[in-house]
Amino acid sequence: MKLQELVYELETKMEVTNKQVDETIQIRGLADNTNQIEEGYLFIAIKGFMKDGHTYIQEAIQKGASVIIGEEDLQNEEIPYVQVKNARRALGIISSKYYHHPSRNKTLIGITGTNGKTTTSYLVKHILASLGHSCALFGSIHNIINGVDYPSQHTTPNSLEINRMLADSKDDVVVMEVTSHALTQYRVEGLSYDLALFTNLSHDHLDYHASMEEYFEAKKMLFDLLKSDGIAVINTDDSWGEKLAETLQEEGTSTYRIGEMSGSDFRIVGSNLNPPRVKVQEKNEIAAIHSNMYGTHNMYNVTMAYAAAKVLGSNPAEILRAIQNFEGVKGRFQIMTHHEVNFVIDYAHTPDAIFHCLSTARQGGARKVIHVFGFRGDRDRTKRREMITITSEISDHYILTFDDLNSVSKEDMEEELHHLQNEHGNEKGQIVTDRTKAIKQAMELAEAGDWVLITGKGNEVYQQRYEIPAESDEDMIKNLAYQR
Known part of the structure; x- marks a missing residue:
């Protein structure tokens, strides 16, 4: 596709503040990651939350990029450069055009x-x-x-x-x-x-x-x-x-x-x-x-x-x-029954979702509701107190544990769990930071007719290594049920 077609598409849908281009250039592909660039590609420099694509422009040129689109006011004599107000939006516009809408x-x-x-x-x-x-x-x-x-x-x-x-x-x-x-x-x-x-x-x-x-x-x-x-x-x-x-x-x-x-x-x-x-x-x-x-x-x-x-x-x-005939979605209120105990795996990670999960167990006739959950590192901290309040009101017992820590250290997350639990002051709750051990403890507490709800991860595999070998919440339940 000729560059002039992509530039025209940008000009009709958004502001192009500067262009230094030979519009007859043929574009062989698009990339916003230098690892994907091939000879004759157009590179779109995106300002991300962790990295700025503008710092990779020289690398993009060395790998064969023939045109650059970005937000910064750059004077580049090596290859054509198109400056736009919003590179993310420009990427969407030219991607749709390049692949013929x-x-x-x-x-x-x-x-x-x-x-x-x-x-x-x-x-x-x-x-x-x-x-x-x-x-x-x-x-x-x-x-x-x-x-x-x-x-x-x-x-x-x-x-x-x-x-x-x-x-x-x-x-x-x-x-x-x-x-x-x-x-x-x-x-x-x-x-x-x-x-x-x-x-x-x-x-x-x-x-x-x-x-x-x-x-x-x-x-x-x-x-x-x-x-x-x-x-x-x-x-x-x-x-x-x-x-x-x-x-x-x-x-x-x-x-x-x-x-x-x-x-x-x-x-x-x-x-x-x-x-x-x-x-x-x-x-x-x-x-x-x-x-x-x-x-x-x-x-x-x-x-x-x-x-x-x-x-x-x-x-x-x-x-x-x-x-x-629809059997449901793996990791979304997925029920596994072992020894007359219903284990539920769900992705719920908001107050509203946790409320519906726990309420469904009550409505389903649970003799006792045991809830295992945690908080993701680098995520919205303002909802955590509400999540604990909801589980303390509906469940009979809850266990705070680790979810994905991301960039948060184990020590900082454990301190956060203790702070929230002490602040709440509810005897229903306890802290077991190792997720596999928390699930095992919930299973040991459960008796016939009880429901154990494990929320936050759903179908996802574990990012952390835990004491008991397991790849996911489902894998953990299967292992424990086999051993029981």
Whole structure:
């Protein structure tokens, strides 16, 4: 592709403050990482949180880059340089152009919200695949393209990787989890969505966003990327969802509300949590949705997925059959039963998610609820007290332990756990920093009819080494159950 095509695309969509270019240059590829550069590539210098791509420009040139795009005012005589106001946004715009706007030729579904994105995305994919559509998935567990699973490094990849995957995909439909980080960092810039879903918004990522209002505005950005005839499906039982729906309707966006509130387009008019079943009324018709996923939170996920498939024109009876055959998502309220004790592995790492997990165990008839969880290093510390408060109110016993420490030392995290536990002063809780030993202790405390909930990691493998050899929470439970 000629450079002039990419520069023109930038000039029509954003401010180009300076360009020193021979626009007839042929661009053989794009890269924002010097490890990916080949001869004739265009290198986009991104200012990251840890590293500044501008410091790698000389390396990019040495490796064969023929053009540089960046934000700094550089006088470069070696190769053409294009200066822009926002390099992240520029990357999204030119990535989409370079790969011939691949999102335009597919049904693109974006799902955002604090909790429920992963379960809802897998469920939507399952429904549409069951109805005969070839369906890709970009998410926090795997990226699935043309029926092949690839490990996921980020919930939402960067814009260059997304457009590359979209171009490679021969699938009819692409279902994508979209985080607030991805939206504010322009990772989905240049994409056009047919359908956007909002699950909920609750306390999370306030180490990144300055306030809940700012967090909400970030989520709202997804709906600005809808095609002119795009559709929004919103959980309006959530107050932030109600605010979003009102705004979208004022803007003329086709908007469907789901929830128990009167006026919902897909209104929840009845539910049974054991076995899981929810009745949803649309106009004068009521659909009885049977699923294999427990909990009020999954009642909303199921309703959201049903509504999404329905507004895309799918047959209601076929949607219901597909939902009934869905077995759930690994690491999302995954139940493993051993010796009449239910062990639940869940990714829950927010106050709201922990509340729903523990409440579901209570509603499921737990004789006693034992909760094992921790806090991730370098993550939002403001939600930690609330998480302890919730578990102390609902569980019978909780064990604070390590999650991913990231750059935080073991000593600092242990001090934090003791500080929070002492501050709370609740006799229900204890601290066992080794995660494997904490799970083992929970199993030893549990008796027939009890539920043990292990939250925070979900399907993820351990980053730290622990005393008992295990790769994950699931692996740990299997090992202990075998030994018991």
